[in-house]
Amino acid sequence: xxxxxxxDFLKQHDARYVRELCDYARIPSxxxxxxxxxxxxxxxxxxxxxxxEVGLDTVVHTTSGNPIVVAKTxxxxxxxxxxxxxxxxxxxxxxxxxxxxxxxxxxxIEGRNVFARGISDNKxxxxxxxxxxxxxxxxxxxxxCNLTFLIEGEEEVGSKALYEFLPQHAKELACDAVxxxxxxxxxLRHPALTYALRGIAAMEVRVxxxxxxxxxxxxxxxxxxxxxxxxxxxxxxxxxxxRISIPGYYDDVQKxxxxxxxxxxxxxxxxxxxxxxxxxxxxxxxxGFTPEEQRTARPTFEINxxxxxxxxxxxxxxxxxxxxxxxxxxxxxxxxPAKVIAAVKKHLQNLCPPTVKLTLIGGHGGEPYRVExxxxxxxxxxxxxxxxxGYEAVLAREGGSIPIVSAFRQHLKADTxxxxxxxxxxxxxxxxxxxxxDAYALGMRMSAHLWAELAAASxxx
Numbered sequence: 001x002x003x004x005x006x007x008d009f010l011k012q013h014d015a016r017y018v019r020e021l022c023d024y025a026r027i028p029s030x031x032x033x034x035x036x037x038x039x040x041x042x043x044x045x046x047x048x049x050x051x052x053e054v055g056l057d058t059v060v061h062t063t064s065g066n067p068i069v070v071a072k073t074x075x076x077x078x079x080x081x082x083x084x085x086x087x088x089x090x091x092x093x094x095x096x097x098x099x100x101x102x103x104x105x106x107x108x109i110e111g112r113n114v115f116a117r118g119i120s121d122n123k124x125x126x127x128x129x130x131x132x133x134x135x136x137x138x139x140x141x142x143x144x145c146n147l148t149f150l151i152e153g154e155e156e157v158g159s160k161a162l163y164e165f166l167p168q169h170a171k172e173l174a175c176d177a178v179x180x181x182x183x184x185x186x187x188l189r190h191p192a193l194t195y196a197l198r199g200i201a202a203m204e205v206r207v208x209x210x211x212x213x214x215x216x217x218x219x220x221x222x223x224x225x226x227x228x229x230x231x232x233x234x235x236x237x238x239x240x241x242x243r244i245s246i247p248g249y250y251d252d253v254q255k256x257x258x259x260x261x262x263x264x265x266x267x268x269x270x271x272x273x274x275x276x277x278x279x280x281x282x283x284x285x286x287x288g289f290t291p292e293e294q295r296t297a298r299p300t301f302e303i304n305x306x307x308x309x310x311x312x313x314x315x316x317x318x319x320x321x322x323x324x325x326x327x328x329x330x331x332x333x334x335x336x337p338a339k340v341i342a343a344v345k346k347h348l349q350n351l352c353p354p355t356v357k358l359t360l361i362g363g364h365g366g367e368p369y370r371v372e373x374x375x376x377x378x379x380x381x382x383x384x385x386x387x388x389x390g391y392e393a394v395l396a397r398e399g400g401s402i403p404i405v406s407a408f409r410q411h412l413k414a415d416t417x418x419x420x421x422x423x424x425x426x427x428x429x430x431x432x433x434x435x436x437x438d439a440y441a442l443g444m445r446m447s448a449h450l451w452a453e454l455a456a457a458s459x460x461x
Contacts, residue, residue: 002141003141005139006141007135010132010444013131018437018440021119024043024046024047024089024123025117026116027042027043028091029043029091030094031090032157040089040153041066043153044060044066044151045067047089047126050127051069051130054134055133055138056073056074056133057071058071059071061165061169063164063165065154065161068150068165069152070150070173071148072147073137073147073148076146080144081146081176081454082148082175083145083454084149084175084179085148085149085150086180086182087123087149087180087181088126088155089123089153090152091121091156092118092429094117094431099432100431101115101432104117114435114437116435117433119435120422120434120435121429122181124421124440125182125422126149129181132445133451145455148175155404162404162407166407175414176414182420183420184420184421184424185439186267186394188438188439191388191389192393192420193382193417193418194396194419195371195372195373195378195395197370197397197400197402197418198296198397198398199337199368200364200365201328201329201337202326203341204327205230205234206323206359207226207324209225209320213310213320214321224356225320226320226321226323227309227320229355230306230323231306234303237344238301241286242285242294243287244301249340253298253333254332256293256297260297264296267292267396269291269292271283271291295399298332301329304325305326306324330401333369333370337365337367341365366403367403369406369416380450380457382395383449383453384454385419385446387445387446388442388447389445402418419446421436421439
């Protein structure tokens with residue numbers, strides 16, 4: 001059996017795969033820091049060479065930024081479905097160095113974990129898929145599908161080059177679905193398909209009053225205080241039950257189905273443990289939803305920062321001339337960032353008193369994302385997760401945003417399956433980032449099963 005041979009191959013080469021993972025992680029491919037430009041090129045060449053060793057036709061594309069690697073299975077068969085695997089070789093800055101227990105680019109194995117910057121986010125996860133392809137091809141088996149790997153080097157800084165690349169190479173990258181492993185699972189016993197992501201809408205609110213800071217004793221009581229007005233405005237945007245009080249805000253919100261809520265209830269979420277982890281006296285969220293639903297499947301309104309008046313040592317008795325707040329709203333399917341920002345602006349303008357001037361500045365936005373969890377490809381992915389990890393797979397949603405999935409849908413007309421391998425304590429973006437070697441090995445097994453499951457489930461194939 002081809003799949004059986006591939007799984008045996010993965011087991012036999014486990015030690016080599018760990019060595020190669022460490023070699024990849026040694027390259028300090030920090031995209032946010034210009035001094036690492038050479039390291040980023042070296043990282044692109046490393047994953048390109050590894051793709052060629054696997055047996056893929058590989059091209060390193062020069063871009064306006066860091067290189068993009070495209071690797072494809074040879075002899076594309078038009079009768080087979082095609083899937084695209086996305087990943088990124090760039091990593092977050094490792095600072096502060098003093099909080100690392102070992103140098104961030106000298107991988108350290110401790111027990112069944114390997115510690116290094118970028119090991120989980122995202123080098124280990126896309127390398128697992130590449131290794132699974134090698135297992136198929138090296139055992140003389142034809143993959144049941146065509147595969148394309150798209151590995152970029154700017155994910156941590158906004159993917160500018162990839163957004164330029166996608167429309168230019170849409171025909172070359174055409175696929176039936178995209179697979180991304182750049183996220184996490186609740187535990188090794190709870191492999192998960194992340195089928196939905198929240199979107200985001202950002203804006204800034206500014207309230208201007210007098211043309212300068214005023215003495216609060218001489219002028220206080222005769223002019224409005226911009227800081228107080230701003231606080232009063234913001235306080236009216238959410239009620240005591242956690243509902244956002246903006247007219248029309250929930251109009252486009254897609255309700256959770258009974259199936260989705262039952263699936264989410266299977267996740268190993270412990271409210272009290274979560275509360276202690278956050279260090280808050282009591283959890284708070286929209287009434288009628290569990291904490292897991294509140295943080296992943298419901299829209300939010302958050303104040304990210306408030307600035308006004310004197311912030312130095314001691315007291316300064318003034319009425320500040322201005323006050324500002326930075327806001328972000330996490331959105332769920334089918335909310336639209338532009339529509340939501342327009343509703344917030346209109347509501348604030350209606351609430352604002354004539355004693356101050358209100359300025360509203362719209363910021364960046366990202367669409368929420370959802371794949372139908374009962375669809376044939378989603379169910380095929382769940383079967384692959386079960387086969388690879390050895391435990392019943394669950395459905396999950398994430399509260400954060402991955403904007404590139406919307407770009408794949410726009411330019412490739414393809415949905416994305418998010419099949420993470422990272423664990424909750426892997427510390428991506430933080431000191432002592434790690435990757436579980438068990439997750440690495442099981443992720444490779446999952447990937448070996450995935451291509452057979454997806455190919456068999458693909459409509460018309």
